[in-house]
Amino acid sequence: MAITDSATTNLVSVEPGAIREDTPAGSVIQYSDYALDTSSRFAGGAAWIEGEYVPASEARISIFDTGFGHSDLTYTVAHVWHGNIFRLGDHLDRLLDGARKLRLPSPLTKEELASIAKRCVALSQLRESYVNITLTRGFGARKGEKDLSKLTTQVYVYAIPYLWAFPPHEQIFGTSAIVPRHVRRAGRNTIDPTVKNYQWGDLTAASFEAKDRGVRTAILLDADGCVAEGPGFNVVIVKDGRLVSPSRNALPGITRRTVFEIAKAMGIDADLRDVTSQELYDADELIAVTTAGGVTPITSLDGAPVADGTPGSVTVALRDRFWALMDEPSPLVEAIDY
Numbered sequence: 153m154a155i156t157d158s159a160t161t162n163l164v165s166v167e168p169g170a171i172r173e174d175t176p177a178g179s180v181i182q183y184s185d186y187a188l189d190t191s192s193r194f195a196g197g198a199a200w201i202e203g204e205y206v207p208a209s210e211a212r213i214s215i216f217d218t219g220f221g222h223s224d225l226t227y228t229v230a231h232v233w234h235g236n237i238f239r240l241g242d243h244l245d246r247l248l249d250g251a252r253k254l255r256l257p258s259p260l261t262k263e264e265l266a267s268i269a270k271r272c273v274a275l276s277q278l279r280e281s282y283v284n285i286t287l288t289r290g291f292g293a294r295k296g297e298k299d300l301s302k303l304t305t306q307v308y309v310y311a312i313p314y315l316w317a318f319p320p321h322e323q324i325f326g327t328s329a330i331v332p333r334h335v336r337r338a339g340r341n342t343i344d345p346t347v348k349n350y351q352w353g354d355l356t357a358a359s360f361e362a363k364d365r366g367v368r369t370a371i372l373l374d375a376d377g378c379v380a381e382g383p384g385f386n387v388v389i390v391k392d393g394r395l396v397s398p399s400r401n402a403l404p405g406i407t408r409r410t411v412f413e414i415a416k417a418m419g420i421d422a423d424l425r426d427v428t429s430q431e432l433y434d435a436d437e438l439i440a441v442t443t444a445g446g447v448t449p450i451t452s453l454d455g456a457p458v459a460d461g462t463p464g465s466v467t468v469a470l471r472d473r474f475w476a477l478m479d480e481p482s483p484l485v486e487a488i489d490y
């Protein structure tokens with residue numbers, strides 16, 4: 153993918169058959185070296201739909217699922233790197249917490265969801281994978297059923313090649329963002345931002361505005377003009393050697409939590425609080441953090457360089473430590489049994 157290609161979806165998809173994106177030589181981001189056994193139908197991607205494992209290319213759901221019709225769902229995305237799945241338990245805790253808030257009873261336990269997710273990865277053979285677990289309100293016996301009490305929760309799980317919110321070279325050299333003029337992030341009294349969801353109208357509009365203005369992505373403000381988040385990522389500001397990130401109108405990201413834990417271990421203070429838009433422009437360093445892409449320096453904001461326009465030293469230290477965690481035995485990682 154060319155450096156100038158600002159995808160409107162913000163996700164750079166992997167071409168069919170290919171499982172690796174180009175990464176800068178010698179950088180902290182390197183794929184495993186292995187070959188898929190393509191005699192398996194699941195090689196390169198597997199899903200679990202209505203109780204059955206299917207190749208990702210054959211994964212289909214009902215058009216009558218209210219997850220589709222009403223976006224009545226919650227989901228999470230965990231990732232596998234070098235054959236290790238990262239913080240799966242924390243992802244499932246957030247997923248089930250979101251499901252409780254939506255009054256969406258999960259038909260499966262945390263342990264069952266974990267084992268299905270790991271099985272999808274193992275079937276896919278992918279050493280670097282994007283693992284999606286979705287719970288929807290589902291559908292009823294009658295097509296188009298609207299009575300909530302007659303709908304049955306559905307669970308969908310899939311493991312596909314790792315997806316990057318930002319191409320890997322931007323994680324090394326920096327990416328670009330705007331603050332949208334035309335759209336604000338939905339408020340917490342409209343859509344609960346702590347429940348990971350597919351109500352992406354505001355985020356998609358912001359991604360189009362970013363494309364129109366010739367940059368990769370967007371950092372949305374909320375209705376009060378405070379910093380919220382971007383399309384699928386949390387925003388972290390480095391100022392005077394401290395980290396801050398918005399406490400409201402943003403998903404409690406697992407990557408942000410990891411980055412805060414890494415910072416604290418390095419003796420760097422990190423706080424969640426209200427963040428004003430002015431703080432974005434005054435930042436020493438700006439960082440986009442997400443499961444789909446790690447820790448990416450934002451080196452240009454609204455067409456102007458952030459500080460000197462190169463990735464800052466705190467960002468670089470956090471990014472490199474983040475990727476190192478994927479290879480270290482710890483309670484955060486679990487090896488997939490392929």
Ligand SMILES: *Cc1c(COP(=O)(O)O)cnc(C)c1O
Pocket residue numbers: 229348349381382383384385386402403404405406407408441442443444
């Ligand atoms: C998934 C997501 C994030 C990042 O969360 P992680 O748990 O770190 O992947 C941030 N904001 C939104 C809107 C998201 O959907």
